[in-house]
Amino acid sequence: MDAVFDFLAPVGLNETNFQFMLIAAILGCSIYVTLYGGMFSLANAGFMAIGTYVSVVLTQRYDWPFVPAIIAGMVAGGLIAIIVGLPVLRLSDIYLAIATIGFGEVVVVLIRNFDRIYEEIFDKKIEITGGGKGIKNIPVTTDTLHLIIFLLIVVYFLYRMQHSRFGRALAAIRQDETVAANLGINVVYYKNVAFIIGAMIAAGAGGLSGHLNRVIEPDDYDFDRAVDILTYAVLGGTTFFIGPVVGGMVLRYLPELLRRLKVLSFVGSIVGRDLTNEQAAVDGIINGIVLILFIVYLPGGLADPQLWKSLYRRLRPNNTQKGAP
Amino acid sequence: MNLRTLFYVLSAIFLGFLIPYLIATYLFNKEVLSPEQQLANAMWRGSIYSLFALGYALIFSILGLLNLAHSSVFMWGGYIGLMSVLKLDMPIWVAMPVGMIGGGLVAVSVDVIAFMPLRRRNAPRISQLISSIGASVILLSLATLIFSSTPKRFPQDSIDALPGTADKPLTWLLDNANVRITPIQIAIFVIPIVLMFLLEYMVNSLKIGKAMRVVAFNQRIARLLSINVGNIFAFTFFLSGVLAGAAGVLQGLAFNSMTPYMGATVALKGLTVIVLGGLGNIRGAVVGGFLVANIEIMSIALGYGWLSDAVVFSSLFLILLVRPQGLLGESGKMRA
Amino acid sequence: MLVVEDLQVGYGAIIALRGISFKVESGQVVTLIGANGAGKSTTLNTLSGLLKPRAGRILFENVDITGKRADVISQKGLVQVPEGRLIIAPMTVQENLEMGAYKRTDSEINSDIQQVFERFPRLGERRKQKAGSLSGGEQQMLAVGRALMMRPKLIMLDEPSMGLAPMLVNEVFSIIRTIKAQGTTILLVEQNARKALQVADYAYVLERGSIVKEGSAAALQADEEVIQAYLG
Numbered sequence A: 001m002d003a004v005f006d007f008l009a010p011v012g013l014n015e016t017n018f019q020f021m022l023i024a025a026i027l028g029c030s031i032y033v034t035l036y037g038g039m040f041s042l043a044n045a046g047f048m049a050i051g052t053y054v055s056v057v058l059t060q061r062y063d064w065p066f067v068p069a070i071i072a073g074m075v076a077g078g079l080i081a082i083i084v085g086l087p088v089l090r091l092s093d094i095y096l097a098i099a100t101i102g103f104g105e106v107v108v109v110l111i112r113n114f115d116r117i118y119e120e121i122f123d124k125k126i127e128i129t130g131g132g133k134g135i136k137n138i139p140v141t142t143d144t145l146h147l148i149i150f151l152l153i154v155v156y157f158l159y160r161m162q163h164s165r166f167g168r169a170l171a172a173i174r175q176d177e178t179v180a181a182n183l184g185i186n187v188v189y190y191k192n193v194a195f196i197i198g199a200m201i202a203a204g205a206g207g208l209s210g211h212l213n214r215v216i217e218p219d220d221y222d223f224d225r226a227v228d229i230l231t232y233a234v235l236g237g238t239t240f241f242i243g244p245v246v247g248g249m250v251l252r253y254l255p256e257l258l259r260r261l262k263v264l265s266f267v268g269s270i271v272g273r274d275l276t277n278e279q280a281a282v283d284g285i286i287n288g289i290v291l292i293l294f295i296v297y298l299p300g301g302l303a304d305p306q307l308w309k310s311l312y313r314r315l316r317p318n319n320t321q322k323g324a325p
Numbered sequence B: 001m002n003l004r005t006l007f008y009v010l011s012a013i014f015l016g017f018l019i020p021y022l023i024a025t026y027l028f029n030k031e032v033l034s035p036e037q038q039l040a041n042a043m044w045r046g047s048i049y050s051l052f053a054l055g056y057a058l059i060f061s062i063l064g065l066l067n068l069a070h071s072s073v074f075m076w077g078g079y080i081g082l083m084s085v086l087k088l089d090m091p092i093w094v095a096m097p098v099g100m101i102g103g104g105l106v107a108v109s110v111d112v113i114a115f116m117p118l119r120r121r122n123a124p125r126i127s128q129l130i131s132s133i134g135a136s137v138i139l140l141s142l143a144t145l146i147f148s149s150t151p152k153r154f155p156q157d158s159i160d161a162l163p164g165t166a167d168k169p170l171t172w173l174l175d176n177a178n179v180r181i182t183p184i185q186i187a188i189f190v191i192p193i194v195l196m197f198l199l200e201y202m203v204n205s206l207k208i209g210k211a212m213r214v215v216a217f218n219q220r221i222a223r224l225l226s227i228n229v230g231n232i233f234a235f236t237f238f239l240s241g242v243l244a245g246a247a248g249v250l251q252g253l254a255f256n257s258m259t260p261y262m263g264a265t266v267a268l269k270g271l272t273v274i275v276l277g278g279l280g281n282i283r284g285a286v287v288g289g290f291l292v293a294n295i296e297i298m299s300i301a302l303g304y305g306w307l308s309d310a311v312v313f314s315s316l317f318l319i320l321l322v323r324p325q326g327l328l329g330e331s332g333k334m335r336a
Numbered sequence C: 001m002l003v004v005e006d007l008q009v010g011y012g013a014i015i016a017l018r019g020i021s022f023k024v025e026s027g028q029v030v031t032l033i034g035a036n037g038a039g040k041s042t043t044l045n046t047l048s049g050l051l052k053p054r055a056g057r058i059l060f061e062n063v064d065i066t067g068k069r070a071d072v073i074s075q076k077g078l079v080q081v082p083e084g085r086l087i088i089a090p091m092t093v094q095e096n097l098e099m100g101a102y103k104r105t106d107s108e109i110n111s112d113i114q115q116v117f118e119r120f121p122r123l124g125e126r127r128k129q130k131a132g133s134l135s136g137g138e139q140q141m142l143a144v145g146r147a148l149m150m151r152p153k154l155i156m157l158d159e160p161s162m163g164l165a166p167m168l169v170n171e172v173f174s175i176i177r178t179i180k181a182q183g184t185t186i187l188l189v190e191q192n193a194r195k196a197l198q199v200a201d202y203a204y205v206l207e208r209g210s211i212v213k214e215g216s217a218a219a220l221q222a223d224e225e226v227i228q229a230y231l232g
């Protein structure tokens, strides 16, 4: 492993970066499941927060071992998804988006104030979520292999989903919910299952990233995070299972690449500003441009098989000319 | 119709205030500190929220799309106003319209970049939502690059130069309490109300406003009636930006501190406001603004300021589940 | 006044018009008859600029208006009363008529509205009522009245008699006659071929996107095939 990263170091790919790319890929997969069924849910940052906090609190405050804590985080995410999903998934497009944005904010606010609410109700001071400052000094227990295994399981699931009854039902629902219902597909059931699975994947990603970061804070899981996750899926594409993986990894790697290629200092020297300390702003601009460009011009995403086929055809003009009558 | 709006606004202010007040004092035996002051605060804060939400609602009602970049337009409007004071030495009463027009132009460019190409392609509403998020992120990041993220404020002498501000804020003595209201706060309360009535007058009575309603109802009819739909779209975006810009400058004055993130906090509150009022319901946006402000102010007054966001966002979430058409909306009613 | 040359229109893979050509002379009533799905509405929508043709040319008063925007075309005086009574339901009758005069700046708007109310007394009685609450026949009259408010040079009516009771159908056709008498050119699309041919000067028969027959209204009324297919 180390040898691989030594080799990749010049292009900005060290192990830490790679780990964050894997997390991004998993998060992309989590929103892919709901988008595949035509549900525009922005709740996954909230589920990620739940997974992170449950698992970190269990390992740090209750001395749980790592793997059971991660699983507990996923279960917690799934349970809350069951409760939230039933009422929320009755809403369609914009209303669903707004409701899930609201859900994410509620989760963040509740985590931030958990200790205080507890104190207010039970008149007893505790320290569980650590308020706005979060939890610090978390030992790093997640390693690259955990992430790879988790991602592989998720991707295998997405791959199988595409050709399963479940996947076909979701695709039909995305096409037209009423038609799908008339075909005898249990729309409510499939939508909820997809929502729960997405939530559990996001919660898993949260637990793993929580044991990677040393520090977790509630603000890490606000609306900006939801936008990041959405961007992964939009960049990669939402109809082909490789899409969110490609999207998450590329988007997470792009800033490193820019840094390595000294793009920022170059652009900065043109506009007369030191941009190397403005990483967040530059990331934001990249995110925004990716969202607009892909939604407008490449709605199929980077991993759209159609796109590559037509590109291939264009790059090999000789073949097509010969083939044409 | 305007009297009805006034009635709704007033009832939102008083019910939104009175109900929590009564519950707090009689059910929980909590003392509300200086209720007159809280009411005053809720009024000017609600006014800003309403003004902000009005632009959101306008775009939703005419174009049927949710412009999540609205909060960034708000922030840009505020900064354009602020910068014209800081860099160009404009007096505030000039900077305010400059910020409004600036906000309008930013909103039009959001339309051109994020929405126009999708409209041509007849893309689904969700694509437009995503691309508006993209526009919002770009505008925010550009602002942190250009204006930096350290807080900025209107210089004190520019505020002192406003009439009636020279020495001390007005202090009104009521029977048993001091209510501190600055002239700026009065302006903040009055300007949005005036703008709201102008907007409602325009949409209901002016030719261009009626054309906007035709576009909202059916674009085919509009085009057959020689209405240039593209221009109406641009005009609607411009108006929403003007309203957002006004709200941005007023917010900057009210809190006397601005960062590029000022939009992010208001964005989700504004969403709550228009959902409470009924998506795309212009009158509802006004009422919703005062309701949300009252919720916040009352939770601060009761010593639960730290929970105010939780209450606001929970109500956003719950209202969608229970009454997606909003408090004022009738189900199945037309958008405009 | 209106010349259409080899007009081809499609919806994605579906071809709706396969290169049709026809003419409308000034002052005439020309009718386009054809069965469901023949392409009549597609023709009018393309003339109005709501659809873009794949090929062909449209000349209105000797000006090429092919592919121009709908709002530009209607302002030139080529006005459509669309199928299905597309009135502005949430606005009042009066406001609907005012919207017809959206682009006008002259001082005769109010007197024109009065004229519409004289022609359609039932609209006058309901001027403050929401258009959505009118009956089907009243809505059709409102749609025609609104188009007249645009002072059209050529008015295109898409199935104005559709879904109306026989008495109202007669009323619609008598309105068409008075519009003609006032010098407005009319392009009339109808499934009710019998009535259409009675008011028309000239007629075209459209079948599956092609014009299969044309001639003076009198000639077509006597044509065996037309009698069989459309008047029988």
Ligand SMILES: Nc1ncnc2c1ncn2[C@@H]1O[C@H](COP(=O)(O)OP(=O)(O)OP(=O)(O)O)[C@@H](O)[C@H]1O
Pocket (backbone or CB within 6 Å): C011, C014, C015, C016, C034, C035, C036, C037, C038, C039, C040, C041, C042, C043, C083, C191
């Ligand atoms: N929006 C559309 N998308 C795809 N195909 C369409 C569309 N509108 C019409 N068509 C097809 O184009 C053809 C012509 O339709 P058009 O509406 O012009 O017929 P019409 O003569 O007006 O019929 P009708 O008498 O029923 O109104 C039909 O085959 C129809 O199915």
Ligand SMILES: [Mg+2]
Pocket (backbone or CB within 6 Å): C040, C041, C042, C083, C158
């Ligand atoms: Mg038709």
